[in-house]
Amino acid sequence: MTQPLSRSTFPDLPSYPERMIQFGEGNFMRAFVDWQLQQMNNKGLFQGSAVLVQPLGQGLGEMLAEQDYLYTVLLNGILNGETVSDREIMTSVSRLVNPYTDYDTFLALAENDELEFITSNTTEAGIAYHPGDKLDDAPQKSFPGKLTALLYKRFQLGKKGFIIIPCELIDRNGEKLREIVLQYAAEWQLGDEFTAWLERENTFCCSLVDRIVPGYPRDKAEALAEELGYRDNLMVTAEPFLFWVIEGPAWLADKLPLSQAGLNVVVTEDMTPYRERKVHLLNGPHTAMVSLGLLAGLETVEDVMNDGVFSAFVKELIDEELIPMLDLPREELQFFAEAVQERFKNPFIRHELTSIYLNSISKFKTRLLPVLLRYRRERGELPKLMTLSFAALLLGYRGDKLQRQDSPEVLAVFDEAWKNPQSFIQVILQNAGLWGEDLSSVPGLAEELEAGLRKLDELGSRSALQQSLEGGIACKD
């Protein structure tokens, strides 16, 4: 029986003062932001830790406490032509505060002058306004509500503000978060002076994150405990590649010396091109492959990339349908896309398609739909592969072939529409709540999706895809 990971097992591990508040204790943040804090600390450049705030009532607080907030990051993959297999115990998390059980401790974070930074990742659903939130709630339901209460307390104490860097994968995340905080400030009547302090003393940055973090290596847990010599219930696997674009003032690069620590971080005045490139060329193919892949019985991104038909699909989708619709130099896009396909092939991590499948409707809406619509406008026809993957998405959300993972509201829309198969596609396309607009008027879309669904139903996903790729006759699976 291997010993559990804790500070008593490793008494010589360093501790650092708290300099960052981090909303979110999920896999991604622990292998991305906290891993970077660790690298800065290793080089003596930051000398700080993050205090985590659990955004939901349920979370990893107790598990982290059991391990004294230590956990291992396992980096596996190929970086700059070298095979990387790195294991490191993170000492960059000091503790976790659960506002649901200890709201006073949460608010008391406002008192600490050493806390300068706030980061977050509360998934795409987290930066949202919740109408019921009040200043006196303990805690507020939403992440922006909790943040507003914390900032108000800080203001009341007459202290300086924070540098706030959200990492959620939504467009203009920092601006969105700032808007909601200002909305609560107005709604809760916190006064003009507070609003002025918010604007003057706080810096809300937009940011874009990139690192594939499959999370806890369930399939290798036993072997890893043997290899590491301790049991870690919170270890996280990630690829070695990392990229963080922060849209903010140039002085930030000195305050948070990520680049100085050799990390692949850019502080820029405009992150738009980086975002377009990543969301459409990395997250887009992920979302496009997922329904088709699951329908064909594939399990991981690596399975997709090792399959002749599916990898040809990914390549053609990127080269013929995505890159031509993006406004960046073609050579740069091509270079990025090739690197992405190499990352997708990473044989050292297991990136489950089911984890990417979660909330696929909102992902399709941001990652692929804008490109599909642009293609239709500019070329006068629909992109065949993206449209087939849209059909596969709808087929999966019908609910009879795949195990859907989405909000009850989204699933209810599909269940209701599927009661009448004849009008299913029309009803779904008309639902602006799903897509941000009524898609039923996009010329040819309903017809192409009908045909795609029929093809997928009759032939199966692999043969339907093969037919689309070759434009030829496919046979049944």
Ligand SMILES: NC(=O)c1ccc[n+]([C@@H]2O[C@H](COP(=O)([O-])OP(=O)(O)OC[C@H]3O[C@@H](n4cnc5c(N)ncnc54)[C@H](O)[C@@H]3O)[C@@H](O)[C@H]2O)c1
């Ligand atoms: N895993 C990756 O490869 C990866 C890479 C880049 C970006 N991301 C982004 O990170 C997000 C989290 O991924 P993860 O792998 O850490 O997942 P995770 O399940 O390990 O963590 C999710 C975190 O979000 C919080 N959360 C969930 N729903 C929330 C809500 N409605 N309101 C507030 N907080 C909420 C949870 O409390 C938890 O802290 C993803 O949604 C994705 O946008 C993930």
Ligand SMILES: O=P(O)(O)OC[C@@H](O)[C@@H](O)[C@H](O)[C@H](O)CO
């Ligand atoms: O994390 P999600 O579920 O929003 O999306 C799944 C993947 O597309 C995503 O995690 C990528 O791997 C990541 O964005 C790479 O930086």
